[in-house]
Amino acid sequence: MEITPYYNKQITCIHCGKNFTTTKIRKSTIKVLETESDFHQIYQGVNPLYYNVFVCEHCGLAFTSEFSTYFAPGTKEILVNRICSNWKPHSFNGERTLEQAIQSYQLAIICGEIKKESHVLLAGLALRTAWLYRELGKLDWESRFLESARAEYIDSYLHGDYQRTAMTEMKVLFLIGELSRRLNDSETATKYFSKIIEQQRSSTEIAIIKKTIEIWQEMRGEKTIEIN
Numbered sequence: 001m002e003i004t005p006y007y008n009k010q011i012t013c014i015h016c017g018k019n020f021t022t023t024k025i026r027k028s029t030i031k032v033l034e035t036e037s038d039f040h041q042i043y044q045g046v047n048p049l050y051y052n053v054f055v056c057e058h059c060g061l062a063f064t065s066e067f068s069t070y071f072a073p074g075t076k077e078i079l080v081n082r083i084c085s086n087w088k089p090h091s092f093n094g095e096r097t098l099e100q101a102i103q104s105y106q107l108a109i110i111c112g113e114i115k116k117e118s119h120v121l122l123a124g125l126a127l128r129t130a131w132l133y134r135e136l137g138k139l140d141w142e143s144r145f146l147e148s149a150r151a152e153y154i155d156s157y158l159h160g161d162y163q164r165t166a167m168t169e170m171k172v173l174f175l176i177g178e179l180s181r182r183l184n185d186s187e188t189a190t191k192y193f194s195k196i197i198e199q200q201r202s203s204t205e206i207a208i209i210k211k212t213i214e215i216w217q218e219m220r221g222e223k224t225i226e227i228n
């Protein structure tokens, strides 16, 4: 008998305090086929990325397990005005289409911005939205979200707010470099990749360094061809 990859989870909304059901994917059913250079994973079968965002069916708040439960003064009022008062109660529970998944991330970005979540969290949401647009084949929208992910990662690097998460400085630097390269901004890509290369002897993050050197050589190769 085949096990369904889906299961339901009860979530308590961090804003209105009401409970709702959200669909999640069983870890044992997740199969990664390929990981792209910006860590986008391509799955066989169900894509767990579609189910990361919880959307409260009662008040419309969209959030992930990484959102803080703290609301800075005034932010609850802005959420009520901009999100909850326009929300027609409906559920995001059950199987999500790619379009619904994108909608859930875009809602989470708006809520996260109003709630003043960290730059690294907002960067992660924007990067995932870009990946979903890539899967949809909408490359202009992918670029738009890669741009905003990069801007948030740069702010995160400058303010150091990634330090409280699983992200490391090397990974943040790599993503700024790689997203810049994908956005055809080789000047910024070079600037951030070189920060990684400078640390190659002192850092223990061998995989990131190896990857950077590979991309670096590839970029230099491309440049030589252009000059010739």
Ligand SMILES: [Zn+2]
Pocket: 013, 014, 015, 016, 017, 018, 056, 057, 058, 059, 060, 061
């Ligand atoms: Zn709620």
